[in-house]
Amino acid sequence: MTPLLDPSQPLHGQIRDWLRGEILTGRYPPHARLPSEKALMSQFGVSRITVRHALGVLAQEGLLSTVAGKGSFVAPPKPAQALGRLQGFAEAMRDQGYLAHNRVESLQERPASAAVARWLALAEGAPVTEIRRVRHLDGAPVSVDLTYVPVELGRRLAQEDLAGRDIFAIYEQDYGIALGYAELSIDAVAASAELAARLEVAEGAPLIHLERMTYTRDGQPLELDWIHYRGDRFRYRLRVEREGGAEG
Structure with a gap:
């Protein structure tokens, strides 16, 4: 389990920042599939609502897109x-x-x-x-x-x-x-x-x-x-x- 160590920040914010870092450093390249909601829940020990909140913010930022039934994928570079x-x-x-x-x-x-x-x-x-x-x-x-x-x-x-x-x-x-x-x-x-x-x-x-x-x-x-x-x-x-x- 990946520990969340910043008590001053909401759980979804910490997961969001971790995922953003993984994307921006190339750990997950464009078009790569991110871990499933269930996998992220297990990895961080949080609820599905918390995971979805983090993914939703990253989608608003244009860093990922979600395909129903398939998961979340890293978005290609913006024009x-x-x-x-x-x-x-x-x-x-x-x-x-x-x-x-x-x-x-x-x-x-x-x-x-x-x-x-x-x-x-x-x-x-x-x-x-x-x-x-x-x-x-x-x-x-x-x-x-x-x-x-x-x-x-x-x-x-x-x-x-x-x-x-x-x-x-x-x-x-x-x-x-x-x-x-x-x-x-x-x-x-x-x-x-x-x-x-x-x-x-x-x-x-x-x-x-x-x-x-x-x-x-x-x-x-x-x-x-x-x-x-x-x-x-x-x-x-x-x-x-x-x-x-x-x-x-």
């Missing part, structure tokens, strides 16, 4: 997009062997809110185009995208295949717009009922929220995005380098 490179979603996923597709929910003109107007350098109430999409990877929903662009640009985009193409690709390949840089802000949020339904997750499930303002090469505001990603199916990756040495 990742590098933060240090300005890419369209489909472009980044294609490089990793995934098939991306968009479901366009709506494309409409509306008055710019104060926040949208500020980012796009427009007057509040000026017309902008709002695009709502759900992005899919290999047929499963992974993000909900809310995009705002100046209305003249939006009228051109309304004629394009937004279900099958990245908007970034349309800018560069069709319109000759040179993309320059983007300002990003990332935080973690809980799924609202509306987002949960569109992403096919439970209300309150963890999501990654990205705010991105993209500019042309000459610094003109181009596109504002507010994107919510499923935390169990997507991650961002960033490489950082140290400059200079420690002082003192």
